[in-house]
Amino acid sequence: MKIIRIATAFAIAVAVAAISSLAIYWLTASQPHFQDVAYAKESSRNTLDVHLSETAAEPQPVVILVHGGGFRSGDKARPSHLDDFLAAGIAVAAINYRLSGEATWPAQLTDVTHAVRFLHDNATDFGIDPDRIAIFGQSAGGHLTATSTFDLAAQGANIIRAVVVWFGPVDFNTMDDDMAASGQGSSDTDGPGSPESGLIGAPVGENPELARSASPLTFLEALPEDARLPPILIMHGAKDPLIAARQSERLHDATAASPSNGGVRLEILAEGTHGGGEFNEPATIQAVIAFLDDKLGLEL
Structure with missing residues (x-):
């Protein structure tokens, strides 16, 4: 009986500790200074959070985080590498955008570009520097990061000063062949159930031109001669x-x-997976921060 009581007490203590740790997390790092700010009116997903660094003076440089999730899931809550950016003196603006279950392409592009413009135009209200804005996306977010950068450049909106793209899909029509050639497995991007097919609202394999219209390469090719990335x-x-x-x-x-x-640089991480392996090593995010430091001029 005594053993049972001790075990029960231990379990309760562990649970209390876990709850306390979670409470501390939500009361500190996860709480943005500005939360659920509407940047557009097309959807309830058109909101963003701004986290300010406690170590940097205002106006602060900011990185806009575009979440992944195969275009059909994901959220701005608990943004990736938040603490690393804040410790480096970089504010974080985490954005939501319409998912493919609500709207197909180019709704997602429209949302991201609207969010970038909104943050730039209202920078003073958030304590961020309109001349030091970067954007960073992973996976589906990487695709949207690249495409929105090219789209804004085409419009002559030189708002973004630095761009980071992690393992994003780029050319939907070649994804299956590229995957097969990599020796890392296979994929069915062409099929009707793929995230990319969901994004464009039709099977990629049966609609190559539609798929091409959603590629950042298409937007890159369409840049006017005087555009600068x-x-x-x-x-x-x-x-x-x-x-x-x-x-x-x-x-x-x-x-x-x-x-x-x-200026563009590519780093292939030999032991990197889709967000795992070397992407979990501190040196990887520090390389991103060093890049942003060089391009944005961080001041702690």
């Missing part, structure tokens, strides 16, 4: 089992060949 850092895992590293190579090569190229 910000510096771009692309990172991908060689062991990615979902999106082959060749997709990021395609983005790098096309950007490097563009007359609008403002």
Whole structure:
């Protein structure tokens, strides 16, 4: 009986500790200074949160985080690497956008570009610097980060000063072949159930032109002669089992060949997976922060 009581007490103590840790998390890092701010009116998903750094003076440089989730899931809550950015003196603006279950392409692009413009135009209200805005996306968020950067450049809106793209899909029509050639597995992007098919509202394999219209490469090719792109850092895992590293190579090569190229660098992480492996190593996010430091000029 005594053993049971001790075990019960221990279990309660563990539960209390877990709850206390969760409460501390929600009361600190997860609580933005500005929460659920509407940046557009097309959807209830058109909201963003702004987290300010406690170590940097205002106006602060800011990185806009575009979440992943295969275009059909994901949320701005608990943004990736939040503490690392804040500790480096970089404010974080985490945004939501319409998911493919609510609206198909190009609704997602419209949302991200609206969010970027909104933050730039209202920077003073948030304590951020309109001249030091970066954007960072992973997976589906990487696709949207690249495409929105090219789209804004085409419009002559030179708002974004630095871009980071992690393992994003780039050319839907070549994803299955690239995956097969990588030796890391297979994919069925062409099929009706893929995230990319969901994004465009039709099977990729049966609608190559529609799929091409949603590619960042298409937006890159359409840039006017006088457009200028910000510096771009692309990172991908060689062991990615979902999106082959060749997709990021395609983005790098096309950007490097563009007359609008403002500087592009590709890093293939030998032990990186789709957000795992080397992407979990502190050195990887520190490389991103060093890139932002160089392009935004951080001041702690």
